[in-house]
Amino acid sequence: MNARTIHWLLTLALTACASSPERAITEDGPSTETPSSSHELIVSGEKNLGEDRLRAALSTLDYDRVEFLGNGQFLVNFRSEMGPKALETLLWDRGVSAQVSVNQKYSIPNPIRPSRTKRKPLLIPR
Amino acid sequence: MNRAVSHLIAILLGLSPAVTLASMPSVPGEVLVKFRSGVSTASANYSIFRQGGFRVKRLGSSGFEQVQLPDGKNVDIAIQEFLADPNIETAQPNYIYKTLATVPNDTHYGKLWGLKNTGQTVNNTGLGGLDTHRTPNTGTSGSDMNLEAAWDLITDCSSVVVAVVDTGVNFTQEDLVDNIWDGNVGSYPNGGYDFVSSSNAMSDPNGHGTHVAGTIGATGNNAKGATGVCWNVKIMGVRVMDATGSGTTSRIVQGVNFGVTNGAKVINLSVGGSGYDSAFSTAITNARSNGVVIVAAAGNDGANNDASGTPTYPCNYTQDNVICVAALTQSYGLASFSNYGSTSVDVGAPGVNIASTWPGTNVETAENTSGWTGWTLAGSWAYNNAFTNIKGISNPSSYDSTSATYANSADDIAYKSFNISGAQVATLEFGLVMDLASGDGFSVACKNDGTSPFTGGTTVQSAVTGSTDGYIETLTYEITSCASATTSVGYRLTSNASGVDFGLLVGSMSINTLTYDTTTYNLISGTSMATPQVAGLAAMLFAYNPTFTYTDVVNAIKNSGDTVSALSGKSTTSKGVDAYKALLYINPPSSVTAVSP
The missing domain is CATH 3.40.50.200 (Peptidase S8/S53 domain)
Structure with missing residues (x-):
């Protein structure tokens, strides 16, 4: 995948997660370096983390929306790009222990359609 | 006792693991008994008579006898009493079996x-x-x-x-x-x-x-x-x-x-x-x-x-x-x-x-796999049937992904109208091969009146640039909001004044509609x-x-x-x-x- 492809995918997928992540083993399995920044970050806090407490910790930051996802998890939409590690550190400094990650894109697995063109046949070798 | 434990007991007893003794149904008022070797017929008859029962029949060479108990006699109690009889080797209920394999009657x-x-x-x-x-x-x-x-x-x-x-x-x-x-x-x-x-x-x-x-x-x-x-x-x-x-x-x-x-x-x-x-x-x-x-x-x-x-x-x-x-x-x-x-x-x-x-019911409207027709093609868009595995439209017209390039300062639109009237859901799917220079863009739009979707239509993909690196990328977008008898779908290439690349090839296109039903x-x-x-x-x-x-x-x-x-x-x-x-x-x-x- 060349740089232009990456750029295209970055734009198309509307996510900031197209770079190849490095894996590290954590208690719950393989981890990756979190993508460097995004407008949409997910805060995974303690189960009892409430929206009011999170909003208080987010004060002074330029965000426009907080959505509760259940289980102490929230989607926070920033008006400009924000690094998950930076937000994690800031929240920690403000008394909120949480993991922060980018809102990534998922899909149902590629449909199997033998009668149709497959997803990525090589058209012309380069 | 959970069912797993009861299965374990059944296995230990040498029974089929599928069912336990207690759970298997049996014929009311009947038991099967087997007399010890050498027990005389008279002694056997007496053993049965003591229970108030009578012999129904001998079960072939198995040695078992089918015994009918008197009315009201509990089978479990009768078995315990038979087992206490020194003439009798074993006794058991007359279990009811059925053909294994439960088969549903569903049509498919x-x-x-x-x-x-x-x-x-x-x-x-x-x-x-x-x-x-x-x-x-x-x-x-x-x-x-x-x-x-x-x-x-x-x-x-x-x-x-x-x-x-x-x-x-x-x-x-x-x-x-x-x-x-x-x-x-x-x-x-x-x-x-x-x-x-x-x-x-x-x-x-x-x-x-x-x-x-x-x-x-x-x-x-x-x-x-x-x-x-x-x-x-x-x-x-x-x-x-x-x-x-x-x-x-x-x-x-x-x-x-x-x-x-x-x-x-x-x-x-x-x-x-x-x-x-x-x-x-x-x-x-x-x-x-x-x-x-x-x-x-x-x-x-x-x-x-x-x-x-x-x-x-x-x-x-x-x-x-x-x-x-x-x-x-x-x-x-x-x-x-x-x-x-x-x-x-x-x-x-x-x-x-x-x-x-x-x-519900799907209908797929696909562009002809052997070549597209009926498109309004502006600028350098043209039909392109040069490849075996993707037929469609390209910009430049001579797109071959290795030599020809599109023009600078282009704003080229291609669109066609499709009848997807009545669709409750509509999605657009197509294959794309793309090589665009920085600052140039490819976008997709739809509209419900058959005219150019880039004039007052709905943008389903805002301008993107970059390369698919010679691969066909299959892209899917929902276009339900444009569904009508004259739904126009269009592709657009825009370029700035400097820098060009090999351009675009769009093929393998289909519009898939869904109308909900229950059957x-x-x-x-x-x-x-x-x-x-x-x-x-x-x-x-x-x-x-x-x-x-x-x-x-x-x-x-x-x-x-x-x-x-x-x-x-x-x-x-x-x-x-x-x-x-x-x-x-x-x-x-x-x-x-x-x-x-």
């Missing part, structure tokens, strides 16, 4: 090879779905999940809620309507929640989720359509993926948390992404804390999920409540599309040519179709053994199946799931140590 049951494989040819005839996904394959008799034997033990899983976190569920489908979750009707009247539209208006504009739901729990033995692994179960529809099958971490996390909060014991996740995601992992850990089993699809890329460059999540999460499922063919080979992994993928299940419920079924393939087979089995295990923990269920599924050679070295267990064996699987005692006498 014969197509469900994963439940009962007779080597049948599976096709879409009579299902009502589009016949575009079928891989003809007659398969191997016996390569199945052994459901008929399992159904002798249990068909009703209605005590268990299974969350289908997917593209939604058509809860009005005739074979699902009776099995929809009704645990919180006041708040969720349609059996779940739609996190895409943030509403209770549960539907499935894609079809994927409805198909998954039917495999888990299409109502069995109702003389209609398909048969679920569970004949009765509570399906919770949780819509987190849009009409094109795409979703985000936030929606999926929301869906998983919703399922856990609302009592699901099993969550089916026929979804995938390529990056570790701590928020998703946190939701799965929370599910584990609540005793919930997660069943995940291995993915359809034919790739090794163990390889560092091609993991698939949630399959690759290592929490012990996750079961990752590969797809098996009708001959129990590993499906060519199925991902695998000796440390990440756990079991295999039927995933090719799977018939199940579908939300359609469809035949499709994928690890997404294998996953709900296992989710249904997990529900069956929870229902059969209400005291089972998630660990018990996971262990029963992983450890009880049949060895499948195609999964050797490509999964953690090398096994295809077997429902009957899973039901009989007994967890080994955890705190018993063998010692020498």
Whole structure:
């Protein structure tokens, strides 16, 4: 995948997660370096983390929306790009222990359609 | 005493593990007795007479006699008294047997090879779905999940809620309507929640989720359509993926948390992404804390999920409540599309040519594969039939991806009108080969009046640039808002004054529409179709053994199946799931140590 492809995918997928992540083993399995920044970050806090407490910790930051996802998890939409590690550190400094990650894109697995063109046949070798 | 323990006792007694003495029905007032060798006829008659009974007949050379007890005589008491008689070697009830293998009467049951494989040819005839996904394959008799034997033990899983976190569920489908979750009707009247539209208006504009739901729990033995692994179960529809099958971490996390909060014991996740995601992992850990089993699809890329460059999540999460499922063919080979992994993928299940419920009728309008016609082509757009595997339109007209380039300062539009009147859902799919210079862009739009969609239409893809690197990228967009008798779909190339590249080729285009109904079924393939087979089995295990923990269920599924050679070295267990064996699987005692006498 060349740089232009990456750029295209970055734009198309509307996510900031197209770079190849490095894996590290954590208690719950393989981890990756979190993508460097995004407008949409997910805060995974303690189960009892409430929206009011999170909003208080987010004060002074330029965000426009907080959505509760259940289980102490929230989607926070920033008006400009924000690094998950930076937000994690800031929240920690403000008394909120949480993991922060980018809102990534998922899909149902590629449909199997033998009668149709497959997803990525090589058209012309380069 | 749970059922697993009672099975253990039955096994120790040398009985069929399928049933216990206590649970088997017997003929009232009758026992079978066997006299010891050398006992005279007179002595035997006296033994029977003492019980007030009489001999009905001798059972061939077995040595057993069928004895009729007097009215009101309890069979168990009579047996105890016979066993105390020194003339009698053994005595037992006259058990009632039936032909094993519970067979449902559903109309499409014969197509469900994963439940009962007779080597049948599976096709879409009579299902009502589009016949575009079928891989003809007659398969191997016996390569199945052994459901008929399992159904002798249990068909009703209605005590268990299974969350289908997917593209939604058509809860009005005739074979699902009776099995929809009704645990919180006041708040969720349609059996779940739609996190895409943030509403209770549960539907499935894609079809994927409805198909998954039917495999888990299409109502069995109702003389209609398909048969679920569970004949009765509570399906919770949780819509987190849009009409094109795409979703985000936030929606999926929301869906998983919703399922856990609302009592699901099993969550089916026929979804995938390529990056570790701590928020998703946190939701799965929370599910584990609540005793919930997660069943995940291995993915359809034919790739090794163990390889560092091609993991698939949630399959690759290592929490012990996750079961990752590969797809098996009708001959129990590993499906060519199925991902695998000796440390990440756990079991295999039927995933090719799977018939199940579908939300409605699809119509596909495809551009002619041998060449497109009827387009309004402006600027340098032109028909391009130069390649064998993609016919369509290109800009520049002589696009060959290696030499010719498009023009600077271009704003070239191509569009065509299609009649998709009446469609309740419409999606646009096409293949794209693209090489654009920085600052130039490709965009897609639609409109409902047949004119240029780039004038007052709806942008479905804002301008993107870059390269597909010589590959065809298949792209899908929802265009429902443009559906009419004159829906125009268009492509646009814009370029700035400096720098050009090889340009664009658009081909393999189709518009797929869906009109909801309640009677359609469809035949499709994928690890997404294998996953709900296992989710249904997990529900069956929870229902059969209400005291089972998630660990018990996971262990029963992983450890009880049949060895499948195609999964050797490509999964953690090398096994295809077997429902009957899973039901009989007994967890080994955890705190018993063998010692020498």
